[in-house]
Amino acid sequence: xxxxxxxxxxxxxxxxxxxxxxxxxxxxxxxxxxxxxxxxxxxxxxxxxxxxxxxxxxxxxxxxxxxxxxxxxxxxxxxxxxxxxxxxxxxxxxxxxxxxxxxxxxxxxxxxxxxxxxxxxxxxxxxxxxxxxxxxxxxxxxxxxxxxxxxxxxxxxxxxxxxxxxxxxxxxxxxxxxxxxxxxxxxxxxxxxxxxxxxxxxxxxxxxxxxxxxxxxxxxxxxxxxxxxxxxxxxxxxxxxxxxxxxxxxxxxxxxxxxxxxxxxxxxxxxxxxxxxxxxxxxxxxxxxxxxxxxxxxxxxxxxxxxxxxxxxxxxxxxxxxxxxxxxxxxxxxxxxxxxxxxxxxxxxxxxxxxxxxxxxxxxxxxxxxxxxxxxxxxxxxxxxxxxxxxxxxxxxxxxxxxxxxxxxxxxxxxxxxxxxxxxxxxxxxxxxxxxxxxxxxxxxxxxxxxxxxxxxxxxxxxxxxxxxxxxxxxxxxxxxxxxxxxxxxxxxxxxxxxxxxxxxxxxxx
Amino acid sequence: xxxxxxxxxxxxxxxxxxxxxxxxxxxxxxxxxxxxxxxxxxxxxxxxxxxxxxxxxxxxxxxxxxxxxxxxxxxxxxxxxxxxxxxxxxxxxxxxxxxxxxxxxxxxxxxxxxxxxxxxxxxxxxxxxxxxxxxxxxxxxxxxxxxxxxxxxxxxxxxxxxxxxxxxxxxxxxxxxxxxxxxxxxxxxxxxxxxxxxxxxxxxxxxxxxxxxxxxxxxxxxxxxxxxxxxxxxxxxxxxxxxxxxxxxxxxxxxxxxxxxxxxxxxxxxxxxxxxxxxxxxxxxxxxxxxxxxxxxxxxxxxxxxxxxxxxxxxxxxxxxxxxxxxxxxxxxxxxxxxxxxxxxxxxxxxxxxxxxxxxxxxxxxxxxxxxxxxxxxxxxxxxxxxxxxxxxxxxxxxxxxxxxxxxxxxxxxxxxxxxxxxxxxxx
Numbered sequence: 057x058x059x060x061x062x063x064x065x066x067x068x069x070x071x072x073x074x075x076x077x078x079x080x081x082x083x084x085x086x087x088x089x090x091x092x093x094x095x096x097x098x099x100x101x102x103x104x105x106x107x108x109x110x111x112x113x114x115x116x117x118x119x120x121x122x123x124x125x126x127x128x129x130x131x132x133x134x135x136x137x138x139x140x141x142x143x144x145x146x147x148x149x150x151x152x153x154x155x156x157x158x159x160x161x162x163x164x165x166x167x168x169x170x171x172x173x174x175x176x177x178x179x180x181x182x183x184x185x186x187x188x189x190x191x192x193x194x195x196x197x198x199x200x201x202x203x204x205x206x207x208x209x210x211x212x213x214x215x216x217x218x219x220x221x222x223x224x225x226x227x228x229x230x231x232x233x234x235x236x237x238x239x240x241x242x243x244x245x246x247x248x249x250x251x252x253x254x255x256x257x258x259x260x261x262x263x264x265x266x267x268x269x270x271x272x273x274x275x276x277x278x279x280x281x282x283x284x285x286x287x288x289x290x291x292x293x294x295x296x297x298x299x300x301x302x303x304x305x306x307x308x309x310x311x312x313x314x315x316x317x318x319x320x321x322x323x324x325x326x327x328x329x330x331x332x333x334x335x336x337x338x339x340x341x342x343x344x345x346x347x348x349x350x351x352x353x354x355x356x357x358x359x360x361x362x363x364x365x366x367x368x369x370x371x372x373x374x375x376x377x378x379x380x381x382x383x384x385x386x387x388x389x390x391x392x393x394x395x396x397x398x399x400x401x402x403x404x405x406x407x408x409x410x411x412x413x414x415x416x417x418x419x420x421x422x423x424x425x426x427x428x429x430x431x432x433x434x435x436x437x438x439x440x441x442x443x444x445x446x447x448x449x450x451x452x453x454x455x456x457x458x459x460x461x462x463x464x465x466x467x468x469x470x471x472x473x474x475x476x477x478x479x480x481x482x483x484x485x486x487x488x489x490x491x492x493x494x495x496x497x498x499x500x501x502x503x504x505x506x507x508x509x510x511x512x513x514x515x516x517x518x519x520x521x522x523x524x525x526x527x528x529x530x531x532x533x534x535x536x537x538x539x540x541x542x543x544x545x546x547x548x549x550x551x552x553x554x555x556x557x558x559x560x561x562x563x564x565x566x
Numbered sequence: 567x568x569x570x571x572x573x574x575x576x577x578x579x580x581x582x583x584x585x586x587x588x589x590x591x592x593x594x595x596x597x598x599x600x601x602x603x604x605x606x607x608x609x610x611x612x613x614x615x616x617x618x619x620x621x622x623x624x625x626x627x628x629x630x631x632x633x634x635x636x637x638x639x640x641x642x643x644x645x646x647x648x649x650x651x652x653x654x655x656x657x658x659x660x661x662x663x664x665x666x667x668x669x670x671x672x673x674x675x676x677x678x679x680x681x682x683x684x685x686x687x688x689x690x691x692x693x694x695x696x697x698x699x700x701x702x703x704x705x706x707x708x709x710x711x712x713x714x715x716x717x718x719x720x721x722x723x724x725x726x727x728x729x730x731x732x733x734x735x736x737x738x739x740x741x742x743x744x745x746x747x748x749x750x751x752x753x754x755x756x757x758x759x760x761x762x763x764x765x766x767x768x769x770x771x772x773x774x775x776x777x778x779x780x781x782x783x784x785x786x787x788x789x790x791x792x793x794x795x796x797x798x799x800x801x802x803x804x805x806x807x808x809x810x811x812x813x814x815x816x817x818x819x820x821x822x823x824x825x826x827x828x829x830x831x832x833x834x835x836x837x838x839x840x841x842x843x844x845x846x847x848x849x850x851x852x853x854x855x856x857x858x859x860x861x862x863x864x865x866x867x868x869x870x871x872x873x874x875x876x877x878x879x880x881x882x883x884x885x886x887x888x889x890x891x892x893x894x895x896x897x898x899x900x901x902x903x904x905x906x907x908x909x910x911x912x913x914x915x916x917x918x919x920x921x922x923x924x925x926x927x928x929x930x931x932x933x934x935x936x937x938x939x940x941x942x943x944x945x946x947x948x949x950x951x952x953x954x955x956x957x958x959x960x961x962x963x964x965x966x967x968x969x970x971x972x973x974x975x976x977x978x979x980x981x982x983x984x985x986x987x988x989x990x991x992x993x994x
Contacts, residue, residue, distance in 0.1 A: 368881060390883040399881070407881050410874035412941050421871050422882040424864040431864045436808050475882070 061086040061251050062140075062220060067106055067118035076102045077116070077275045084220070084253060084268075089246055091254045091266035095295055095494035099275040100255050104222055108142045109135040122220070139219030143209045145228055149197045156180040156193035159212045183211040187241060201354075203234030210241070221245070221252040227261060228492055231353030232520065239265050257494065259288045271295055292495055303499065304527035307506040311530065312343030314381075315514040316397070316483040321375030323363040333359050333370060335538040341483060341514040346505060348529035348546070349518045350554045356538040357518045358402055361485050365399035366392045379482070393422060396482035400472055402491060402518070404465075408472040411461035415453060416442035418460050418471050423479040445474035450500055466497025473504060484508060485516045490524060502528050522551045534558060601935065601950045606828075608954060612961030619964050620957070623839030626832070631747055631911055633956030634845040635660065635904040636923060637949055640930040641856045642900035644948040645893050647931050648860075650873040650940025651704060651711035653894070655718030656901040656927055659696055660920035662722040663689050663905030665729040668736040668915030671743060682743035690902045696722070697898020698891060705890035719924065727917045737914025747910035749844040755781040779834075780841035787833030787842075790850075791826045798822050845907060852900075856945045869893065874941030929976065930955050933983040954979070 062084040069077040077099045084090045094100050105111050107120060109129030120127045122138055129135045132142075149158050156177045165175040180193035189207040191200060197208065206226060213221055223242075227235035235258075242252060242265055256262050262269060269286055271278040271294040278294050292303075323334035333356050341347045349357050362369035364377065366389030377386050379395050386392040392399075401407035409418055419442045420427050427438040442456040449470040453463060460471050469489065476484065486505070490498040505528060509515055519525050525532055525546070532549050534542035534557040542557030613620045620629075639656050646653045670676060670685045678684065700718050703709045730736055763776030802818060805811075836842050860866035871879040872886050880886045908919045934951030936943025955976060962972045 365881070366883075388883075388885070389881060390885065393883045401881060406875075407877050410871050410878055410941065412874045412937075413870065417867065417871070421867070421879070421884075424867060428864050432862050433864060433867060435862070436804060436810070439810060440808070479883075 059086050060084070061123060062107075063119075063121040064103070064107065065119040065121070067103065067116060067120075069102055069106055069111065069116040075275055077106070079118075080272065080275070080277050082270055082277065083280070084251060086251055087246065087249050088267040089242060089252050089254055089265050091256060091262040091269045092272060093256065093259070093262060093269060093291055093295060094272035095496055098272045098295075098494075100272055101224060102275075103272065104142055104224060104253070104255065107135065108132055108140060108222065136216055139217055140222065141213040141216055141218040141220070142222040143206075143213055143224065143226065145225040147202075147205050147209055149205055149208060151198040152196060154194045154196055155184070155191060155200075155208050155211075158197055158208060159183060159193075159215050161212075163215065179215070180211070183214050184208075186214060187211045188237070201234075203230050203237070206230060206234070206238060207241075210238075219251065221250060222255070223252065224255045225257065225492070226254070227256065227258060233352065235261065257492065259291050262286070262291065263288055295495060303495075303523075305499065305503045305506050307509065307528075309344060309346070309509065309530050310512075311345045312512065314340050315343045315379065316341045317376075317378040317381075318364065319376040319378065321360065321364070321377075322373070323359060323370035324372040326369065326371050329371060333538050334363060337375075337535075337538075337540050339516075339533060339540065341516055343514055344509050344512050345531065346509050346515045346517060346529045348525035348532040349516065349535055350522060350525050350532055350558075351520075351535035352558060353520060355535045355558075357535050358487055359538075360535070361399055361487055361516070361518060364392070365389060365397060365485065368399075393479055393481070396480075397485070398422070398476040398479055398481035398483070399485045400476050400487060400489060402488035404468050404472050408475075409460045409468060412459065414457045414459055415446065415451065415463075415471055416456040419445050419456075419474045419478055422475050426478060426480075441478060445478060449474050449477070449504060464493075464497075466493035466500070469493055469497070469501060470504075473501070477504075477508075481513070483514045483516070485518070487518045488520065489517060490519070490521070498524075522554055525554075526550070601933075601947055601954075605950050605954050605957065608957055608961075612957060612964070616961060616964040620961055621835065623835045625960070625964070626835050627750075627839055627843055629956055629960045630843050630846045630849075632960065633952060634747070634843075634849050635907040635911075635920075636926050636930060636956065637849055637952040638852060638907065639897075639900050639904040639923070639927045640934075640948045640952045641852055641945065642897035643927045643931045644856070644934070644936060644943050644945055645860075645869055646711075646897050647928070647936045647938070648873045648940060648943045649869055649890060649893050650876065651890070651893070652928065653700075653711065653715045653718075653897050653901075654924050654928075655696075655700065655715040655722060656897065656904065657920040657922060657924040658719045658722035658726065659693060659898065659901040660905030660908055660923065661917070662696075662726040662729070663693055663902040664909035664915040664919045665726045665736065665917075666692065667743075667906055667909055668739060669729055671739055672736055682740055685743070686746070686906055689906055690899050693898040693900075693902020693905070694895045695898070697895040697901070700898070701891040701894025704894060705887040723921075726919070730915060730917050733917055735914045735916040737912075739909060739913050739915075744910045744913050745844055746848075747845050747907050750780075750841040751782060751786075751844060751847060753780050753782045753841055755785060757781060758784075777838055780837040780839075783833060783837040783841040787830060787837070791829050791833075794829075795822055795826060848903075853945065853949055860945050865889070865892075870941055872940075926955055926976075927952075929980045933980055935983075935987060951983075 060083055062082070064080065064082040067077050067080045068075070080099065080103055082092070082103065092100050092103070102111075106116050109131050112130045113128035120129070122140065127135075127138065150161065153161070156173075159180050160176050165172045165179065177193045184191060184193065187207045187210050189204055189211065191204065197205060200208075210221075226238055230238060239261055242254065245252060254262065254266060263286055266286060267283050269281045269291060271281070271291060273295060281290065281294075317340040319338055321334055321337040322332060325331040325333050337360060339347075351357050359369050363373050364386060367373055367387055368389060377384055379397075384395045386395060386397060405411060410421070416438060420438050424433065427434055427441055439456065445451075446453070446456055451463075451467050451470045451474065453467060460468055463471065473489070489501050489505070493501070505515060505517065517525065517529060526549055529546045531543065531545055532554065533540055534544075534554050536558045541560065542554070544553060544557075609620060619625055639660070643653060643656065667685050667689050670688070671680050671682060674680070679688070696718070700714050703714045704711045727733075758779045758781050759776070760779060761777040763778070798818070836846075860869070868879065868884045868889055871882070872884060872889055876886055904923075905920060909915050912919065930952035931943065931948045932938070932951070933954055934944065934947030934949070936948065958976060958979065959972065962975065967975075
């Protein structure tokens with residue numbers, strides 16, 4: 057027999073000038089996995105902040121009823137005390153402390169401020185077992201991968217006697233394998249009777265584990281679907297408020313001669329000098345062609361792209377880069393840009409944007425020469441360029457003077473794209489161009505890619521989402537452990553074929 | 567169909583833009599206006615508490631001469647801090663350069679090389695080399711600037727003292743050199759006597775009586791104000807011609823009028839004393855140059871980008887190492903200029919020249935609204951911050967406030983300014 061563990065009634069939260077949530081209702085039953093989905097900016101995170109007390113009681117309207125009690129959380133401590141634990145998208149672990157130290161941070165087994173390390177480590181061991189992580193509790197966080205860090209976060213949540221676990225985009229930065237493991241863990245918790253709320257962009261995951269899905273759009277609850285009604289198409293329709301006949305824009309490739317060619321590219325790790333990260337890669341892209349690079353997390357795709365782009369990664373880089381048949385020097389970013397190469401990073405916040413400056417300054421940064429004469433910037437020309445690209449890429453902002461730090465992920469991505477479009481490259485390398493952005497914005501990014509290809513640019517797309525690669529590229533390279541292990545026309549490719557190439561490649565490497 | 571998927575709820579944006587621009591023009595400049603208003607309030611406060619001494623022409627000249635080196639160095643420090651670094655060595659470098667200059671002019675007898683102009687140029691180059699030496703480690707070896715310049719602070723103070731032979735001072739310096747700090751621009755047009763000075767019984771004029779205006783100063787001041795207004799109007803016109811909304815017209819007029827009136831008032835004050843101090847002219851030229859570089863030139867933009875996100879800047883094709891080096895070379899040159907100004911004002915090189923001034927310089931930049939995280943800060947802010955420090959020093963000295971308590975007050979003002987900033991940012 058199931059009973060309702062959490063009920064949020066008519067939650068309304070207003071920020072100055074914006075109604076972030078209006079009369080949102082969410083009802084979660086004990087022991088289920090309840091997914092909350094919606095486009096970026098729909099209000100999912102705000103809702104969770106209301107629930108966990110980040111926005112204290114009184115700053116919003118509506119009721120929260122948890123285990124038949126109306127709750128007025130004044131802060132995150134209150135909600136954790138009740139057993140509501142939230143794991144944020146950005147992990148909150150201290151890199152230079154050990155797993156045990158992190159798990160019990162602020163909650164140490166201590167007497168009079170003296171920590172009982174044995175008890176801490178013993179309890180950590182037990183928790184790690186629960187989440188299936190085989191690591192020594194003394195290992196430093198910085199020495200384990202993101203996937204394992206996520207498990208540590210979950211172990212930390214478990215240490216707090218959790219009754220309701222909230223996961224905000226838990227798999228956003230995980231590889232396919234780690235994501236699957238995490239989802240399995242969620243299902244295991246469910247079998248043990250734990251209730252969880254899963255916030256995710258990845259509808260296939262939601263589809264796989266969720267018992268119920270609540271869709272939020274523009275700060276309102278649209279509907280709650282139960283298991284038998286859940287399907288990706290159904291969710292998407294509800295999320296965007298219209299039906300998506302096609303998730304990828306149609307395009308008729310017009311492919312010309314080879315524009316960009318990489319031969320025998322090898323790179324060594326910047327710190328561990330003996331470790332070869334990229335092992336003799338060959339690649340070519342034609343005019344008007346969209347080429348994809350598939351692979352698992354850690355295959356070396358980003359490292360490959362960044363080492364190509366002005367040696368921004370790695371050491372002892374060898375190999376040739378040919379542009380229209382002629383060898384070119386790409387030893388610095390400015391030289392690479394000069395030769396018409398642009399790289400749009402996968403991590404826009406760290407590598408792509410100056411978050412404390414506005415859209416206009418970000419767009420022109422890679423091509424200041426294009427808006428200046430004798431090193432003096434022409435303010436008006438810059439403004440018109442920025443407005444132009446804002447329109448072209450459909451950046452939603454009050455003006456080009458809005459700080460990029462205040463934009464949603466999709467709009468930030470469009471600013472980064474605009475920056476590189478304004479640099480007018482012939483070859484555009486896009487690294488995970490749609491990571492962490494919502495369905496509508498994804499489509500817009502795909503449209504931009506299609507348009508660029510139609511204009512005759514050569515485009516390389518690195519992506520971990522196989523359907524995306526299959527949907528937008530003409531040809532797919534498969535990369536694994538620093539090698540190219542496969543190449544196939546997109547028309548012949550399938551997720552199975554790509555996975556098979558990866559697995560075969562793994563066999564070869566071993 | 568699929569083409570309709572990209573939602574474009576943008577029809578309303580254009581109509582909403584007008585009032586928004588007015589508001590954003592106000593809010594984005596509020597910090598700057600607020601700072602200038604704070605300076606004016608502080609000046610009026612001291613004008614009152616010092617019974618009118620602060621605004622006496624002779625005191626204004628003193629104020630400028632006493633604080634110009636802080637402001638000159640603050641220009642360099644602004645770029646350093648905006649880049650995301652700090653430079654603790656500027657006071658020591660200034661002291662060292664002062665000692666070097668004094669030795670070259672007075673002790674070493676280098677013949678034509680002892681000429682004040684030659685010495686000054688050599689000193690500026692040495693300052694640039696010092697900046698390069700420190701910047702090299704910071705830029706290319708990623709040693710934290712705090713540590714490199716802390717070392718520099720110890721090293722150059724030590725060399726300064728060694729050059730001066732322990733605790734003694736070297737001087738007197740040639741008058742030509744002292745003119746850098748204590749000189750006034752020559753009156754090429756000739757003075758205009760409005761009220762003839764009173765003559766005493768002995769047939770000598772009483773100093774300070776009558777009113778004679780330094781006409782060159784007046785003319786220069788008028789030209790500067792007219793140019794300011796002209797360029798203001800021109801930029802406005804240009805924006806409007808291209809169909810872009812400029813700041814609201816009344817705001818523009820008020821701003822221009824207030825700034826012009828203030829400038830003319832100061833010009834009049836200087837003209838009624840001995841004219842424009844040379845060092846004020848130097849400072850004015852440098853301030854304009856740095857405003858231009860930070861606001862209009864690509865290198866300025868790159869510095870802000872580097873401070874805002876060094877990795878993104880690097881991946882945008884900016885050579886952040888070279889840019890860092892250049893920022894520190896610039897800082898070195900300005901520290902050297904600061905050192906020359908100090909020595910010229912004192913008329914000699916002393917071991918304590920510039921001691922502790924790095925803190926005043928850094929404080930000026932932070933009071934001026936720069937962020938310790940880098941990427942944020944304005945030249946005008948740093949200059950006004952420097953003047954706020956200067957006026958407080960000057961005013962409190964005239965009031966007879968003990969030096970110890972002056973430090974307490976300055977510390978509180980620094981803390982208050984930054985708290986105000988952080989509070990405002992969190993509110994927004």
